[in-house]
Amino acid sequence: MKVKLKIWRQKNAVSKGKFVTYDFDGASPEMSFLEMLDALNTTLIQKGDNPVAFDSDCREGICGACGMYINGYPNGPVKGITTCHLSMRYFKDGQTIVVEPWRAKAFPVVKDLIVDRMAFDKIQTAGGFISTNVGSAPDAHAIPVNKSKADDAFDSSICIGCGTCVAACKNASAMLFVSAKVSQYALFPQGKIEAKERVKAMIQTMDELGFGNCTNTGACEAQCPKNISIINIARLNREYFSAKIN
Amino acid sequence: MTKLNSKIPDGPLAEKWTKFKATTRLVNPANKKKLEIIVVGTGLAGASAASALGELGYNVKNFCYQDTPRRAHSVAAQGGINAAKNYKNDGDSVYRLFYDMVKGGDYRSREANVYRTAEVSNDVIDHYTALGVPFARDYGGNLDNRSFGGVQVSRTFYAKGQTGQQCLLGAYSSLNRQISKGKVTMYSRREMLELVIIDGKARGIITRNLVSGEIERHSAHAVVLATGGYGTIYYLSTLAVNSNPSAAWKAHKKGALFANPSFVQIHPTSIPQLNDYQAKLTLMSESLRNDGRIWVPKTKGDKRHPNEIPEEDRDYYLERRYPAFGNLVPRDVASRAAKERCDAGYGVSETGLAVNLDFRDAINKQGKKAIENKYGNLFEMYETITGTSPYEEPMRIYPAGHYTMGGLWVDYELMTTIPGLYAIGESNFSDHGANRLGASSLMQTSGDGYFILPYTIGNYLADDIRTPIIPTDTKEFDDAEKEVKDRLEKLISIKGKQTVTSFHRRLGKIMWNHAGMSRNEQGLKEALQMVKELKEEFWNDVMIPGELEELNQELEKAGRVADYFDVARLMITDALNRTESCGAHFREESQTEDGEAKRDDANFMYVAAWEYTGENKEYKLHKEALIYENIEVKVRSYK
Amino acid sequence: MSSFLGSSVSKKFVMAIFGLFLIVFLLVHLGLNLFLLSDNPEPFNKAAHFMASNPIVKVFEIVLMGGFLIHMLWGIILQIQNWIARPVQYKQMAQTQISFFSKYMIYTGGIIIIFLLIHFTNFYFVKLGLVEGDHENFYGMAHELFTIPAYLIFYLFSFLILSFHLNHAFQSAFQTLGLNHNSYTPTIKFIGLLYSILVPAGFAIIAILLYFSN
Secondary structure, eight states: OOEEEEEEEOSSSSSOOEEEEEEEOOOOTTSBHHHHHHHHHHHHHHTTOOOOOOOOSSSSSSSOOOOOEETTEETOSSTTOOGGGOBGGGSOTTOEEEEEOOOOTTSOEEETTEEOOHHHHHHHHHHOSOOOOTTOOOOTTSSOOOHHHHHHHHHHHTOOOOOHHHHHSTTOOOHHHHHHHHHHHHTSHHHHTTHHHHHHHHHHHHHHTTOOOOOOOOHHHHHOTTOOOTHHHHHHHHHHHHHHHO | OTTOOOOOOOSOGGGHHHHHHHHSOOOOHHHHTTOEEEEEOOSHHHHHHHHHHHHHTOEEEEEOSSSSGGGSGGGGOOSOEEOOOOTTOSSOOHHHHHHHHHHHTTSOSOHHHHHHHHHHHHHHHHHHHHTTOOOOBOTTSOBOOBOOTTOSSOOEEOSTTOHHHHHHHHHHHHHHHHHHTTSEEEEOSEEEEEEEEETTEEEEEEEEETTTOOEEEEEOSEEEEOOOOOGGGGSSBSSOTTOOOHHHHHHHHTTOOEEOTTOEEEEEEEOOOOSTTOOOOOBOOGGGGGTOEEEEESSTTOOSOGGGSOGGGEEOHHHHHOTTTGGGOOHHHHHHHHHHHHHTTOOOSTTSOOEEEEOHHHHHHHOHHHHHHHHHHHHHHHHHHHSOOTTTSOEEEEEEEEEEOOEEOOOTTSBOSSTTEEEOGGGBOSSSTTSOOTTOHHHHHHIIIIIIHHHHHHHHHGGGTTOOOOOSSSHHHHHHHHHHHHHHHHHHTOOOSBOHHHHHHHHHHHHHHHSSSSBOHHHHHHHHHHHHHHHHHHHHHBOOOSOSSSOOHHHHHHHHHHHHHHHHHHHHHHHHHOOSOBTTBOBTTSBOTTSOBOOOHHHHOEEEEEEOOSTTOOOEEEEEEOOOSSSOOOOOOOO | OHHHHHSHHHHHHHHHHHHHHHHHHHHHHHHHHHGGGSSOHHHHHHHHHHHHHOHHHHHHHHHHHHHHHHHHHHHHHHHHHHHHHOSSOOSSOOOOOOOTGGGGHHHHHHHHHHHHHHHIIIIIHHHHTSSOSOTTOHHHHHHHHTTOHHHHHHHHHHHHHHHHHHHHHHHHHHHHTTOOOTTTHHHHHHHHHHHHHHHHHHHHHHHHHHHHHO
């Protein structure tokens, strides 16, 4: 199958990038999108050109490394998957595919389709943890946790930190990411102790890093490869207000 | 033999670790602040070690090649994490867990280490729970357990099919806490390219900044490798595409012995290769074999759609060969049987390298709903990747490289044969023998990082409390850096015609065919020659575009593949040496009349630790005898 | 306190609170406008007079005006920050399926500001004495205005836009205040939808009736 690829090429963080068009006929419907890019890269290398740089590691939808903006969708037109799970069978023979990196001030482009997502780490470092030292934990059964709360916590904690929410949001807001982390801990008794400091610190860091503000459009939820709900954002807001009031 | 002192404390098995902890030397808090430790890798082993060492007060420098520590491949572990909690009251205990691991490892692991891992397994679960890891719970609010990998007790803690991810994020959160306190400095997008040894001790590493291409020097009083295994040697495996053993390999070349490299676990149920550009294979949980029936057509090259092949034309080969266990035979047996059928020409799909895993009968019997409840998310994932629904037609599966039991040789303190260099998690060899049991990887790797290394490293650093910060402007660092730069320079200046990946793919094929699920002398010797030739071809004809001083993914891959040729040679050397079959290592010359693995305890009950003696020089074998005082050595039987 | 107003979440909180306040006021205003349908100018003018003179209402008026200003100002500040957060736009337009109206709040809000300026010039500034007019006969002024077809069309257009704005605003305010719940949120969304259609429609129908009655 043949595709016309318009891919953002940018040598490094400081250089000015541009779209480069590749007419590529080495695709096939059973390839994944990233395998198609691998194949394109092979042809580029053989011609002595630089291959398209993109992040990917586990290629099974869990590490969160991959992620690119494909034809107006983060991770492509199929809902609830990462880019590595996107199959070429969703594209038509002869189709034009525009591939762009995540666009956000807080996610500067490193090269081609690779962006720097360290901002997420900084938010997590600000308070995304429970302060307990190795060796000081009580028996795992010392604190029972309500099953539905534990299940909710799990649904929040499956975030893979891929940045899709930021990429999808028209405001480049990181609220879904932050709320998933805050929610996970807020739902656990052991996480409640430092809940107030946590939510304040994480929000403050999020703001400082230049993410946009949430306007409840729901684009993040619609595109999240792990289907994380904006109910988490509402919970984050509650947590924040109660932290501010007390 | 002088090199291999495993330093196992004496005394009864159950008291060894307690005794060690009680008598080991300590570093006082004021002195810990003056000591630096490098930890390479941020998976469960690396992140847990870095955070635990930070909590103790050491200054830790933590490295990973990914953009963030949270992406290390521990994230992909599915099934669960074992612990001897006995919450189910089903008779589990530390001893039983230890027993299962030693037996499962086919009596090729070190008793004392395995027992200790079983011992700290409970602490690991307690700690993860305290960190907010959302393990599955029952309605009473207690943690739930499931049975996994054919053991007789329910000791596996899990978080749906994402236990590895949840544990890793827990470890990542504790790592973040230490970063926020300034006790851990994180260096991401860095690849370790050399180990620096000063006066015989590991004192630093050379890294490449993967964004700028800059070569950097980092020093410390001790170096910890938590860099995982070498399963991507097969190119196609269940591992992350960038997983690699290069860091451990550099240490090996600098003197660290490498143990049991031929012990590689092949997982029987992964989604087969769909096209030539495929970069990895996705695992489908082992649990599918509880209801799915595995078959191939009875006639070679039967191209009919599987649903159109009638019962009498199907060969349910596992049920035929193993009537007692049927589709539930152990991983290694199931893998080898699939390979046998495909090699004989009965495989399905265009490549002929797949077998059917059919749920038709289970759906007819239990109803679609029941099957959906059990495997819904797996079926969905399968459909996402392949485009076909396992409800409608059989899944296609094939074995894939999964986990490497072999690794750097370490003593009881997890120190390699280079003083001050430690190896933890999958990168060492000690706990899984010749075969790893399900859900024991997360347990071992977390135990190493959180509860073992932080004790044992003090015993070494106690001698270093007067050693100031190690300067990096020394001859040793100069030499190491020069070595790294020369090699990169050499790689990029080849400017041949073939891509790095094409070499990796060819190497993978050689290894898969000759040093994969079953091995024989002739095949291994051929492979040795082929790898040698391929290596020469690589160094003459590889094409690496771009420059050294930029983000250059081809260059990164090239360095790893270049090392893989050498890893392959060692793997084959070890497989040739071990003429017995044990665990995942199946030598065709050593099998029973009905084709089962035959162990040779009289001649091979040892750890084969290999010493690197130089490029293309003979490897030197060191043997660590395995002594089982607390467990009766039996034939591993499942009939 | 300054940090409370400062963070992104706090600013949104302010937006939501004042937004809801304005939503409530809109309903009061609609009630007031119903008097315009009466042939007798007295009730409307009385009500208008009451609104202008009652001290409690006076206090509310200040809050209300402040509410308008803060809602607008904060909205603009948030929007500017949002634009800055993505300095390089995507080449391909976003295809993600989201509520149409949620994408254009700043624009619908902007049109509403223009409407309000005209509306204030016509009525509120008259009351304050900033613009010349008959303080005692707002009823007459209103009836007179709605005889102008252009004004009517602009008025109807503005309320259509207001409907769009409210469509997203209503449920969004609840979400911002942390009120999202699997069982209640669908109800809130439904009420929001009804409100965003019925209330602007109410204003529009009154205006149309006035136009045809004159």
